Amino acid sequence: MTSCLKRNWNSLICAGVVGLLAFVLTACQPAKIAETEPKDSTNTTASQDLKDLLPPERTPSTEDLANTPIVDPLSRLIEPGPAVIGLRAPELMTSERIKIALLLPLSGPTAAVGNDLLRAANIALFDLGNNQLELLPFDTKGTPRGAESATAEALVSGAGLILGPLFSSSVATVRPLARQRGVNIITFSTDTTVAGDGVYVMGLTVGQQIKRAMEFAYRQGLFNFAVLAPNSPYGDAVVENVTKTTTALGLSLDRTVRYPTDVPAGSQDLHEIAKILGDYTLRQKQLEKEIELYASKEDDESKAYVKRLEKLDTFGEVTFDALIIPEGGARLKELASLVSYYDVDPEVVQFIGTGLWEDPSLSAEPALVGGWFSAPAPEKAAAFQKRFSDLYGYQPSRIASLAYDAMALAGIMALDPADIRFSREAIENPSGFTGYDGIFRFPEDGIAERGLAVLEVGPKKQLVLEPEPDSFAPALN
Numbered sequence: 034m035t036s037c038l039k040r041n042w043n044s045l046i047c048a049g050v051v052g053l054l055a056f057v058l059t060a061c062q063p064a065k066i067a068e069t070e071p072k073d074s075t076n077t078t079a080s081q082d083l084k085d086l087l088p089p090e091r092t093p094s095t096e097d098l099a100n101t102p103i104v105d106p107l108s109r110l111i112e113p114g115p116a117v118i119g120l121r122a123p124e125l126m127t128s129e130r131i132k133i134a135l136l137l138p139l140s141g142p143t144a145a146v147g148n149d150l151l152r153a154a155n156i157a158l159f160d161l162g163n164n165q166l167e168l169l170p171f172d173t174k175g176t177p178r179g180a181e182s183a184t185a186e187a188l189v190s191g192a193g194l195i196l197g198p199l200f201s202s203s204v205a206t207v208r209p210l211a212r213q214r215g216v217n218i219i220t221f222s223t224d225t226t227v228a229g230d231g232v233y234v235m236g237l238t239v240g241q242q243i244k245r246a247m248e249f250a251y252r253q254g255l256f257n258f259a260v261l262a263p264n265s266p267y268g269d270a271v272v273e274n275v276t277k278t279t280t281a282l283g284l285s286l287d288r289t290v291r292y293p294t295d296v297p298a299g300s301q302d303l304h305e306i307a308k309i310l311g312d313y314t315l316r317q318k319q320l321e322k323e324i325e326l327y328a329s330k331e332d333d334e335s336k337a338y339v340k341r342l343e344k345l346d347t348f349g350e351v352t353f354d355a356l357i358i359p360e361g362g363a364r365l366k367e368l369a370s371l372v373s374y375y376d377v378d379p380e381v382v383q384f385i386g387t388g389l390w391e392d393p394s395l396s397a398e399p400a401l402v403g404g405w406f407s408a409p410a411p412e413k414a415a416a417f418q419k420r421f422s423d424l425y426g427y428q429p430s431r432i433a434s435l436a437y438d439a440m441a442l443a444g445i446m447a448l449d450p451a452d453i454r455f456s457r458e459a460i461e462n463p464s465g466f467t468g469y470d471g472i473f474r475f476p477e478d479g480i481a482e483r484g485l486a487v488l489e490v491g492p493k494k495q496l497v498l499e500p501e502p503d504s505f506a507p508a509l510n
C-alpha cells in the first residue's frame with residue numbers, strides 16, 4: 034500500500050464507515066458494460082473509455098489494506114429470528130484455509146475492468162476480517178482459452194468457489210472443469226443463456242431492468258408498448274424480455290421497430306425509421322383528410338379548427354402509450370430527438386430505457402427529460418464509487434461493485450460447515466442477500482433476481498421515482 038493510500042485512509046475513517054453498506058443475508062433488508070463477446074449485454078465503456086480506467090502497471094494479487102478503518106462487512110439473518118446487525122464474521126477456530134478463486138482479465142484489452150473488479154474484491158476481503166479466507170486471483174487474459182487455463186490452476190490450488198469469469202464465452206470452458214470437481218461458479222457476465230447447472234449469473238441483466246420498468250409503467254396505467262431497438266444481441270434480449278413481460282402482465286406490444294447498429298449519425302435511414310415508428314406518413318394523410326373535411330364549411334368554429342390543423346404536421350396520436358428505447362449515449366439522444374421531431378410526443382408517450390440510461394448527460398436532451406429506467410439505487414452505487422475512488426484515486430468501472438458483492442457473499446457462505454459451504458442450496462437461499470447493488474437472490478435457474486429502483490431523467494439530474502424494494506414481496510397484486 035502506498036503512502037498516498039495510507040494518507041487517504043486517514044481522512045476516510047468516518048466516510049468509509051458511513052459509505053459502506055452492510056452485506057446482509059436477509060429477505061427484509063433494503064433492497065452500462067459491453068462485453069466484447071456478442072452475447073453479453075454489459076457495457077464497460079458506457080460512461081468512460083477503457084484507457085481512462087487503466088490501472089498502474091502492476092496490481093498485487095492481494096492488497097495490503099492494513100491501517101484502514103474497520104467496517105462491519107456482514108450481518109446475518111438466522112430465520113425465523115430477527116436480523117443480527119453489525120456482527121463481524123467470527124474467526125474460524127481451525128487452521129483450514131478457505132480458498133475462493135477470482136477469474137478475471139488481468140491482462141489484454143479489458144485488463145482495466147478486470148483489475149477494477151480485483152480491487153473491489155480485495156476491499157470486501159479486508160472488510161470480512163476472516164483470516165481463514167484466501168482470495169486467489171487468476172488471469173483469464175480475456176479469452177476462453179485463458180479462462181480454461183486459469184480454471185485448471187484454480188481447481189488444482191483447492192478453490193471451493195469460482196467468482197468470474199467476466200465474459201460468457203469463457204463460461205463454456207470453465208463450466209466442465211468446475212463441474213468435475215463439484216465447484217460452483219458465480220460469473221459477472223450478463224448472458225443469461227449460460228446460467229444453470231452450477232453457474233450463477235451475477236451481472237445486471239437487461240431482463241431485470243425491463244421487467245422492473247414495465248411493471249412500474251403498468252401500475253401507472255400504461256398498457257400499450259412499442260420498442261425501438263438495435264439489430265444486436267442486446268436488442269434481441271430487450272425484445273425477448275419485453276415480449277415476456279407484456280404476456281405476463283396482460284399488456285399489448287403494439288409494434289417493434291429495429292435498426293442497424295452501423296447506421297451513421299445523421300443518416301436519412303434513421304429519419305425513415307423514426308417516421309415508420311410513429312406512422313408519420315399515414316398521420317400526415319389523416320391530417321390532409323381532416324382539413325379537407327372542414328375546409329368547405331363556413332362557420333367560424335370550423336374555420337378556426339382548420340387554422341389549428343394547418344399548423345400541425347400530423348393528425349391524431351400514435352397507438353402506443355409507452356416507447357422503450359434500449360440505447361445509450363449519443364445514439365440515444367439522436368433517436369429520442371428524431372422520434373420527437375416526427376410527432377411521437379414525449380409529453381403523450383412515456384419514453385422508457387434500460388440501464389444504459391444511467392447517464393447524467395441525458396438531461397441535456399429535452400426529449401429524454403421525464404423518461405424512466407431502472408437501475409440499482411444511485412445512493413448505494415455512489416457510495417461504492419466514492420469508497421473505491423478515495424482508496425485508489427480514480428473512478429472504477431460501473432460493474433466493479435459486483436465483485437465486492439460477490440466476495441462478500443462468498444464470505445458469508447464461508448461461515449457454513451464445510452459440507453454445505455458454497456453449495457447450490459447455500460447460493461440459492463430464498464431469503465436473498467443485499468449489497469452495493471441492492472437486494473438479490475439466485476433462483477434455481479441461476480439468474481440473479483434483483484431489487485432495482487425506478488429513476489427518471491430530470492432537467493438537471495436523475496431522480497428516484499420509486500426506491501429499490503426492501504424485500505422480494507411482489508409489487509403487483
